[in-house]
Amino acid sequence: MHNDAILSVKNLEKQFGPGCSTCHNESTRKLEKNYCPQCGTVYACRNISFNLFPGEILGIVGESGSGKSTLMQCLYFDEAATSGELILNNQEFQEENVLELSSQQKRYIRNYHFGMVYQNPLKGLKMDFSAMGNIAEKLIAAGGRNVAEMESIGKTLLEKVHIPLFRMKEEPKRFSGGMQQRVQIAKALSNNPPILFLDEVTTGLDLSVQASVLDLIKTIQRELGISMIVVSHDLAVIRMLADRTLVMLNGEIIEEGLTDQILEDPQNPYTQQLVYSLL
Amino acid sequence: MTFLKVEGFGKSFTISHLNQTIRAVEQIDFSIDKGEFIGITGKSGSGKSTILKSIYRTYLPDEGKILYDSEEYGLIDLLQAEERKILYLRKYEIGYVSQFLNVMPRTTSRELVEQSVLEMGKPASVAKEEAEYVLSHFELDRKLWDTYPNTFSGGEKLRLNIAMAAVKKPRLLLLDEPTASLDEQSKVKVRELIEKLKKNGTTLAGVFHDIEFMDGLCDKVFDMKRRQYTSEGAVI
Ligand SMILES: Nc1ncnc2c1ncn2[C@@H]1O[C@H](COP(=O)(O)OP(=O)(O)OP(=O)(O)O)[C@@H](O)[C@H]1O
Ligand SMILES: Nc1ncnc2c1ncn2[C@@H]1O[C@H](COP(=O)(O)OP(=O)(O)OP(=O)(O)O)[C@@H](O)[C@H]1O
Ligand SMILES: [Mg+2]
Ligand SMILES: [Mg+2]
Numbered sequence: 001m002h003n004d005a006i007l008s009v010k011n012l013e014k015q016f017g018p019g020c021s022t023c024h025n026e027s028t029r030k031l032e033k034n035y036c037p038q039c040g041t042v043y044a045c046r047n048i049s050f051n052l053f054p055g056e057i058l059g060i061v062g063e064s065g066s067g068k069s070t071l072m073q074c075l076y077f078d079e080a081a082t083s084g085e086l087i088l089n090n091q092e093f094q095e096e097n098v099l100e101l102s103s104q105q106k107r108y109i110r111n112y113h114f115g116m117v118y119q120n121p122l123k124g125l126k127m128d129f130s131a132m133g134n135i136a137e138k139l140i141a142a143g144g145r146n147v148a149e150m151e152s153i154g155k156t157l158l159e160k161v162h163i164p165l166f167r168m169k170e171e172p173k174r175f176s177g178g179m180q181q182r183v184q185i186a187k188a189l190s191n192n193p194p195i196l197f198l199d200e201v202t203t204g205l206d207l208s209v210q211a212s213v214l215d216l217i218k219t220i221q222r223e224l225g226i227s228m229i230v231v232s233h234d235l236a237v238i239r240m241l242a243d244r245t246l247v248m249l250n251g252e253i254i255e256e257g258l259t260d261q262i263l264e265d266p267q268n269p270y271t272q273q274l275v276y277s278l279l
Numbered sequence: 280m281t282f283l284k285v286e287g288f289g290k291s292f293t294i295s296h297l298n299q300t301i302r303a304v305e306q307i308d309f310s311i312d313k314g315e316f317i318g319i320t321g322k323s324g325s326g327k328s329t330i331l332k333s334i335y336r337t338y339l340p341d342e343g344k345i346l347y348d349s350e351e352y353g354l355i356d357l358l359q360a361e362e363r364k365i366l367y368l369r370k371y372e373i374g375y376v377s378q379f380l381n382v383m384p385r386t387t388s389r390e391l392v393e394q395s396v397l398e399m400g401k402p403a404s405v406a407k408e409e410a411e412y413v414l415s416h417f418e419l420d421r422k423l424w425d426t427y428p429n430t431f432s433g434g435e436k437l438r439l440n441i442a443m444a445a446v447k448k449p450r451l452l453l454l455d456e457p458t459a460s461l462d463e464q465s466k467v468k469v470r471e472l473i474e475k476l477k478k479n480g481t482t483l484a485g486v487f488h489d490i491e492f493m494d495g496l497c498d499k500v501f502d503m504k505r506r507q508y509t510s511e512g513a514v515i
């Protein structure tokens with residue numbers, strides 16, 4: 001095992017549906033993409049293994065439906081993985097498969113070790129709490145009790161993501177999409193997590209807002225040394241942010257490598273198609 | 280002691296949808312000593328860029344060895360090295376410069392050079408100082424320091440590119456036709472920059488179209504056609 005990885009995923013599987021006699025066995029399985037036509041089971045993540053190293057940004061790219069969000073949700077315990085291991089390099093859970101911990105322990109890991117920015121801000125934010133209230137919620141979950149202290153952390157973070165402080169008492173439902181994503185980032189950072197998951201953070205934002213969110217992410221990595229998994233179907237985003245990249249197709253990792261190598265010398269036929277269609 | 284040694288190196292590209300395999304280079308052997316500057320010449324398509332990009336691992340090579348004497352890892356085969364080690368080497372030991380500037384949008388020249396220093400884990404005050412030093416050393420006009428480089432001329436982009444690489448004081452610098460789009464005057468400047476880098480102890484491997492440019496600058500010239508070093512200034 002790579003004991004210097006901060007997070008290791010081993011053979012993670014996630015299926016939606018019970019499976020049937022043909023698809024239970026990998027060798028007799030005849031899937032259409034990730035779907036068993038016999039019983040309708042979706043194999044959203046298949047045999048996923050990778051390491052995340054301290055301070056790195058790992059990109060995950062793949063077409064719609066390839067399983068990127070499902071993978072993030074399994075890692076963040078929003079979805080229960082069907083099988084597999086998730087190992088964190090951390091004193092408390094050394095060598096343990098944290099996917100098998102109690103829901104209380106999982107909540108603890110989420111609150112103290114992980115931050116998540118969802119593709120859909122509705123999932124990550126309480127739209128009718130104030131921006132500050134959203135951050136306070138996460139801080140309280142992570143053990144915060146001192147109101148003045150939490151407010152000061154909240155202000156610092158909102159400033160960091162360029163939300164004007166005179167708007168901190170407003171509800172995110174009154175914010176633009178880019179502002180909502182930035183509040184999500186502030187919220188995700190509030191517990192000082194060593195690991196941050198970012199799912200399509202810039203999708204749907206216009207180009208200049210996109211640039212400022214990307215810049216923010218880079219700055220956070222540089223200044224705080226947080227390890228991140230950045231999911232995007234947009235290769236330009238991956239090129240800008242990720243040191244290494246995994247390519248997913250139909251629930252599987254089909255290629256992994258240095259980001260510039262994936263873009264300039266892709267090995268897998270599907271990755272080649274993906275890259276050349278952009279040129 | 281050899282600093283970089285390319286042994287039996289070869290690389291093919293397979294383009295699946297065209298059902299085509301291109302043999303880009305094969306059987307390349309050469310070595311570079313510490314502090315040397317070697318040039319690589321050969322006709323278009325002979326595989327010069329492929330060699331440099333394989334050393335930097337932007338290309339995934341498939342044959343041979345590229346042994347590099349790393350400060351951190353000792354002797355390491357760049358073709359086999361883990362991605363994480365390559366990322367470390369890119370951050371601290373090996374630089375790559377081409378005529379293209381590939382950077383985060385809306386970031387000023389000064390910020391870009393500072394980031395090169397910051398990613399090596401140095402404090403902001405040091406980054407500021409070293410950025411200013413290198414920007415003036417490599418003669419980027421002071422009024423361009425705090426502007427975005429997307430509107431820069433070819434020569435200005437190149438000077439910024441070299442400054443971003445040089446500020447790290449890399450042990451090995453790969454130059455892929457940095458002078459391709461420059462006029463004579465700018466080329467003279469690049470030549471001076473390269474001489475400065477060399478004086479600072481950087482080992483260099485470069486591809487240049489024009490032989491005149493390399494004349495007197497390179498210690499050795501590797502000819503792709505003959506697959507060996509030629510004497511300086513030889514006609515190719
Ligand atoms: N709750 C669910 N029940 C059944 N199938 C699901 C469920 N959630 C996701 N899926 C299926 O799992 C597969 C992977 O979906 P996922 O959302 O992870 O894809 P994605 O790579 O994030 O796509 P996108 O780029 O569109 O966001 C899809 O086939 C999807 O239909
Ligand atoms: N990323 C790539 N994908 C597919 N083929 C490539 C790729 N890069 C290079 N090649 C092929 O490999 C061969 C060598 O190309 P390379 O770019 O190394 O040549 P070069 O000597 O640098 O040429 P030039 O002087 O024109 O820059 C060419 O046939 C080229 O088409
Ligand atoms: Mg998704
Ligand atoms: Mg070339």
Ligand SMILES: [Zn+2]
Pocket residue numbers: 019020021022023024036037038039040041
């Ligand atoms: Zn089935």
